[in-house]
Amino acid sequence: SSELTQDPAVSVALGQTVRITCQGDSLRNYYASWYQQKPGQAPVLIIYGKSNRPSGIPDRFSGSSSGNTASLTITGAQAEDEADYYCKSRDSSGDHLGVVFGGGTKLTVL
Amino acid sequence: QVQLQESGPGLVKPSGTLSLTCAVSGDSINSDNWWGWVRQPPGKGLEWIGEIYQSGTTNYNPSLKSRVTMSVDKSNNQFSLRLTSMTAADTAIYYCVRVIFTALYYFDYWGQGTLVTVSS
Numbered sequence: 748s749s750e751l752t753q754d755p756a757v758s759v760a761l762g763q764t765v766r767i768t769c770q771g772d773s774l775r776n777y778y779a780s781w782y783q784q785k786p787g788q789a790p791v792l793i794i795y796g797k798s799n800r801p802s803g804i805p806d807r808f809s810g811s812s813s814g815n816t817a818s819l820t821i822t823g824a825q826a827e828d829e830a831d832y833y834c835k836s837r838d839s840s841g842d843h844l845g846v847v848f849g850g851g852t853k854l855t856v857l
Numbered sequence: 858q859v860q861l862q863e864s865g866p867g868l869v870k871p872s873g874t875l876s877l878t879c880a881v882s883g884d885s886i887n888s889d890n891w892w893g894w895v896r897q898p899p900g901k902g903l904e905w906i907g908e909i910y911q912s913g914t915t916n917y918n919p920s921l922k923s924r925v926t927m928s929v930d931k932s933n934n935q936f937s938l939r940l941t942s943m944t945a946a947d948t949a950i951y952y953c954v955r956v957i958f959t960a961l962y963y964f965d966y967w968g969q970g971t972l973v974t975v976s977s
Contacts, residue, residue: 780963782903789952789970790895790903795963833903837962841919846905848895 749773749840751849753833758855759824767819767852769834777837779817781810784831784851793832794819821854829856859883861953861968869947869975875940878930879953879968886929887911891956892936893964894927896949904949908956909936943975 751771759765769779778797782790792801794810807822817836821828834849865877877894884890893908907917909927917925926939940947950972954964 778961789967792963792965796961848903851902
């Protein structure tokens with residue numbers, strides 16, 4: 748099966764901009780979606796498609812994609828953005844269409 | 858507002874079978890959405906288990922396919938997961954999700970998760 752690679756940890760100063768990346772062959776064919784998970788909570792969808800945000804997700808979150816890399820950008824990071832972030836895409840590398848998650852990126856807001 | 862609620866045993870014996878149910882409110886199992894399961898071992902990342910459509914059509918993670926069965930219960934607006942031959946490696950928080958099965962493909966609603974521990 749295919750893999751999605753994320754940096755294990757990233758840090759950002761309060762109010763600054765941070766980009767979290769996700770690399771994998773499946774991203775050449777499928778959109779990534781991004782999920783935020785805070786300790787003890789279920790993941791929450793924050794970005795899907797090119798850069799679509801569900802209702803209630805602040806517009807400081809945006810997504811982009813180029814080639815085999817998808818990116819999540821937080822413009823003006825807030826303390827409450829400290830969380831784990833996971834990318835996900837479809838995976839057609841096997842016999843059947845599946846799903847693959849990235850390993851997750853732990854974001855620290857300094 | 859769509860809500861998903863997992864239910865099932867918190868403890869399963871090694872070699873035993875896990876059965877979980879996800880009750881759906883705010884949407885119909887008969888809608889044009891798919892329904893899925895994701896798990897997360899303690900302190901680790903997310904793993905897709907599989908998904909099911911109202912018709913019973915399924916897609917499973919190849920690594921779990923031989924042990925997984927999913928089903929829908931239209932009368933009770935819920936869907937279920939069955940995982941056999943459980944080992945300690947299956948200890949995880951199990952989440953049910955609503956799957957938007959379009960070209961964009963994403964999981965827009967998640968249950969709160971239920972911790973399943975495999976231990977004798």
